[in-house]
Amino acid sequence: MPQIFLVFVGGGLGAVCRYLVTTQVGARFGTVFPFGTLTVNTVGSFLMGLIMGVLLLLTEQTHTVAGPWKLLLTVGFLGGFTTFSSFSMETLTLLRGGSYLYAALNVLTNLACGFAAVAGGFALARIYLHL
Numbered sequence: 395m396p397q398i399f400l401v402f403v404g405g406g407l408g409a410v411c412r413y414l415v416t417t418q419v420g421a422r423f424g425t426v427f428p429f430g431t432l433t434v435n436t437v438g439s440f441l442m443g444l445i446m447g448v449l450l451l452l453t454e455q456t457h458t459v460a461g462p463w464k465l466l467l468t469v470g471f472l473g474g475f476t477t478f479s480s481f482s483m484e485t486l487t488l489l490r491g492g493s494y495l496y497a498a499l500n501v502l503t504n505l506a507c508g509f510a511a512v513a514g515g516f517a518l519a520r521i522y523l524h525l
Contacts, residue, residue, distance in 0.1 A: 404470020428484040438476035440511035447519025
């Protein structure tokens with residue numbers, strides 16, 4: 395039961411943060427292109443790389459299991475914060491509206507930014523821990 399509570403709390407906090415970020419980014423840059431979803435997916439990917447990098451490397455160094463932190467931060471918070479389903483729906487909406495270029499750009503930028511961010515977060519974790 396404690397594991398479910400950690401995911402529940404993290405997921406709720408992540409969802410609230412996603413809402414705040416996407417509405418602020420949408421208000422700032424408009425909604426013709428889904429910049430809010432791109433932002434949360436990129437930031438979430440960076441945080442996933444950073445958190446997993448820190449947790450995995452600390453586990454290797456200390457031989458302790460970081461299970462509760464992993465559940466709270468990655469499964470819970472980042473699961474609630476990032477939004478693949480919104481990304482998919484926004485892409486479909488762009489396609490249905492005839493915005494094929496924006497739809498392709500949305501897919502490519504989310505994948506490229508997500509991968510670059512997760513790799514950057516993991517690399518930062520390694521640098522921070524001097525490995």
